[in-house]
Amino acid sequence: MTRHFLVDTDLSPDEQKTVLDLAERMKADRWSEKPLAGPQSVAVIFDKTSTRTRFSFGVGISDLGGNPLIVNPGESQLGHKESIADTAHVLSRMVSTIVWRTFEQAGLEEMAENSTVPVINALSDDYHPCQILADLLTVRESFGRTEGLTLAYVGDAANNMAHSYLLGGVTAGMNVRIAGPKGYLPREDILVSARSRAEETGGSVLVTEDVDAALDGADVVVTDTWISMGQEDETEQRRKIFAPYGVTGESMAKAKDSAIFMHCLPAFRGFEVTSEVIDGPSSVVWDEAENRLHAQKALMTWLLETSRAGKERR
Numbered sequence: 001m002t003r004h005f006l007v008d009t010d011l012s013p014d015e016q017k018t019v020l021d022l023a024e025r026m027k028a029d030r031w032s033e034k035p036l037a038g039p040q041s042v043a044v045i046f047d048k049t050s051t052r053t054r055f056s057f058g059v060g061i062s063d064l065g066g067n068p069l070i071v072n073p074g075e076s077q078l079g080h081k082e083s084i085a086d087t088a089h090v091l092s093r094m095v096s097t098i099v100w101r102t103f104e105q106a107g108l109e110e111m112a113e114n115s116t117v118p119v120i121n122a123l124s125d126d127y128h129p130c131q132i133l134a135d136l137l138t139v140r141e142s143f144g145r146t147e148g149l150t151l152a153y154v155g156d157a158a159n160n161m162a163h164s165y166l167l168g169g170v171t172a173g174m175n176v177r178i179a180g181p182k183g184y185l186p187r188e189d190i191l192v193s194a195r196s197r198a199e200e201t202g203g204s205v206l207v208t209e210d211v212d213a214a215l216d217g218a219d220v221v222v223t224d225t226w227i228s229m230g231q232e233d234e235t236e237q238r239r240k241i242f243a244p245y246g247v248t249g250e251s252m253a254k255a256k257d258s259a260i261f262m263h264c265l266p267a268f269r270g271f272e273v274t275s276e277v278i279d280g281p282s283s284v285v286w287d288e289a290e291n292r293l294h295a296q297k298a299l300m301t302w303l304l305e306t307s308r309a310g311k312e313r314r
Contacts, residue, residue, distance in 0.1 A: 003306050005119075047073055053292070088114035095117060158186060175206075
């Protein structure tokens, strides 16, 4: 059976741990695994601009012995002159993995339904699961574990990062607190899924408009940009709405003294986070950015090996 990674809960708690264990080993010995030797090719498709996703997948595929085929917006027939399903059938006969940074989650699901090779969500409007794997690897490096730690995400709590922190965080056994203003909170179906997974792992979920309640005693403090792609016309309105949720030195003081700060980047200093915090001693944002490379290499290796093993058993 071909395995895909479209949403954080596509990995069970044990599988997520296996991928993170592998990421730690691969980071320590960067060129130890070559599942794409040949070189085999990986299609890396971008419907949205990117820095960390583009470089981490491109470099990671090369590290694994493969050839990254980067497809920029407008450079293929995908979704315009050719259906997603037909594209999946064609690419499955040419590449070993499909990585897609896109808009609608439904498109990724259609791609996976029609693909015989792993499909990876490199970001959609609903989820950003590869970023969460990198973040969990960073938490492990800071604390030696994820289980039982409290992660507080503050800001736009209706976006893909908040959704993936909920699902990926509880999968890792964390207590996930999400704070945002009314009207900008996670979807109910995602909360239901997160609470169900938390019952398996001993994690927990708190969603609140009270930023102080989220930050109190947290081990990890996280935020994200208030203005995502396509929301530029709402800039001034959003800055006013989210202003109470900006991460400052005062905010960090409400968390534990040992707390770390993370941000998936790009960051807008003076808005969702101050320079004092992102450039300060609690910040691990550069480790977090690097860990996209190692976490995604581990994910691709695991998906390829698991999918191949599943096909051999058939």
